[in-house]
Amino acid sequence: xxxxxxxxxxxxxxxxxxxxxxxxxxxxxxxxxxxxxxxxxxxxxxxxxxxxxxxxxxxxxxxxxxxxxxxxxxxxxxxxxxxxxxxxxxxxxxxxxxxxxxxxxxxxxxxxxxxxxxxxxxxxxxxxxxxxxxxxxxxxxxxxxxxxxxxxxxxxxxxxxxxxxxxxxxxxxxxxxxxxxxxxxxxxxxxxxxxxxxxxxxxxxxxxxxxxxxxxxxxxxxxxxxxxxxxxxxxxxxxxxxxxxxxxxxxxxxxxxxxxxxxxxxxxxxxxxxxxxxxxxxxxxxxxxxxxxxxxxxxxxxxxxxxxxxxxxxxxxxxxxxxxxxxxxxx
Numbered sequence: 001x002x003x004x005x006x007x008x009x010x011x012x013x014x015x016x017x018x019x020x021x022x023x024x025x026x027x028x029x030x031x032x033x034x035x036x037x038x039x040x041x042x043x044x045x046x047x048x049x050x051x052x053x054x055x056x057x058x059x060x061x062x063x064x065x066x067x068x069x070x071x072x073x074x075x076x077x078x079x080x081x082x083x084x085x086x087x088x089x090x091x092x093x094x095x096x097x098x099x100x101x102x103x104x105x106x107x108x109x110x111x112x113x114x115x116x117x118x119x120x121x122x123x124x125x126x127x128x129x130x131x132x133x134x135x136x137x138x139x140x141x142x143x144x145x146x147x148x149x150x151x152x153x154x155x156x157x158x159x160x161x162x163x164x165x166x167x168x169x170x171x172x173x174x175x176x177x178x179x180x181x182x183x184x185x186x187x188x189x190x191x192x193x194x195x196x197x198x199x200x201x202x203x204x205x206x207x208x209x210x211x212x213x214x215x216x217x218x219x220x221x222x223x224x225x226x227x228x229x230x231x232x233x234x235x236x237x238x239x240x241x242x243x244x245x246x247x248x249x250x251x252x253x254x255x256x257x258x259x260x261x262x263x264x265x266x267x268x269x270x271x272x273x274x275x276x277x278x279x280x281x282x283x284x285x286x287x288x289x290x291x292x293x294x295x296x297x298x299x300x301x302x303x304x305x306x307x308x309x310x311x312x313x314x315x316x317x318x319x320x321x322x323x324x325x326x327x328x329x330x331x
Contacts, residue, residue: 037160038113040098040106062097062108066318066325068126068176068265068305070133072098072157076311077106079133080318080325081126084112087141087148094120096133096155101312103327111160118162120153125176125225125305130183131157136174139167150174152185152204168210172197176266176305178225178233182206186213186233188222201225201235213250218242224266224276224305236263236276243276243287258285259295265306267315277303277317284315284328297328 041053053059065083072079077098084093095112099105111133112120123135133155141148150171154163166185168174174187183206191199199222203213213233214222220239228234232253233246241261245254262280269275274287277300284297284306302320309316309327317326 033114033116035117035161036113037111038107038109041108058102058104059108060103060105061324062099062105063318063323063325064093064095065321065323066304067124067320068136069099069307069316069318069325070126070128071307071309071311071316072128073310074157076101078307078309078316078325079110079126079128080316081123081135083122083124087122087138088143088146091142092119092121094123094137096120096160099316099325101309101314103325111155119165121151123153124174125178125187127177127179128157129179129181132163133157134177134179134185136177136187137165138173148172150187150189150202152177152187166204166208166210168202168204170210170212171200171202174202175223176225176264178227180227180231186225186227188225188235190221190223190238191219192221201233214246218244218252218255223264223279226266226268228268228272229270234266234268234274236266238262238264238280243274256287257293258287259283259293260285264304265317267306267308269308275306275308275315277306277315279303279320284317300326300328 044050063082069080080097095109098107098110123137125136127134135153137151137153138148150168152166156163175190177187185204187202189200191197199219201214204210220237222235223238224236226234235244241258243256258276260278260281260283262278263276264279265277267275272289276285282300283295285293286296287293301322304318304320306317315328
């Protein structure tokens with residue numbers, strides 16, 4: 001005898017709420033995976049065996065919209081920060097590479113080999129101080145017109161692991177940062193843009209308290225920030241050629257001029273000599289104490305927030321969307 005079930009009875013037995021219905025299994029919560037840093041260049045075979053790259057093979061490149069760099073005196077390597085894709089394209093895509101003084105790559109993705117426990121969205125300026133890498137990151141901005149918030153993200157230089165963060169909701173995005181020996185952070189907000197954000201320098205104390213250190217003129221789209229040997233805060237403008245020195249109390253104590261306007265990067269040497277990169281005009285200025293600026297390099301595309309590589313006695317200049325670093329040997 002053939003048994004025929006009506007559609008209604010089938011629904012009753014197998015549908016939602018039916019006596020014989022099976023509840024969908026609840027997916028188990030995925031355990032968070034441990035944070036990892038990348039290995040120096042090498043290959044890993046199918047068995048998981050890692051082999052370092054041969055000494056006679058060199059790799060260049062390894063950057064995506066590199067905006068800033070710092071020198072790690074312990075490893076004697078350049079720490080290059082790449083923004084990766086824009087937040088409205090691929091959120092949390094930034095990474096950090098370790099680079100040798102000859103321009104070859106040591107570790108393509110030291111921070112960012114995976115995203116386990118990592119948030120690094122779109123960092124601009126960076127600095128190393130007190131065993132930490134500080135980055136001027138931001139949250140939000142994941143869609144056109146969506147607001148963003150400045151976040152200082154820190155990483156342990158010994159392990160590469162995240163070491164805390166400080167959100168500054170009053171700021172929509174820091175550009176460059178400089179960190180004093182006591183952990184005080186000075187950060188530039190270039191301002192302008194579609195929403196006409198104010199042009200400011202923020203001060204963030206080691207306990208995470210943020211305040212406006214400088215606001216308005218003589219800031220004209222401020223970008224690069226550095227601290228000189230006397231503890232003064234030096235700022236360069238994109239909007240003109242001014243190199244402005246302020247006391248720790250915020251008083252303007254000196255104004256110098258780069259050889260070109262459109263400044264971005266700033267390096268101050270022990271003897272007080274300043275080097276300034278123009279992101280708009282591609283020149284590198286040298287300003288010796290008491291001397292007018294000298295143009296020592298030109299045609300450097302999108303010259304961004306450079307650093308001094310003490311191991312190579314050279315300036316290292318990130319090239320933004322040119323996805324590279326430029327190297328300028330000093331006398």
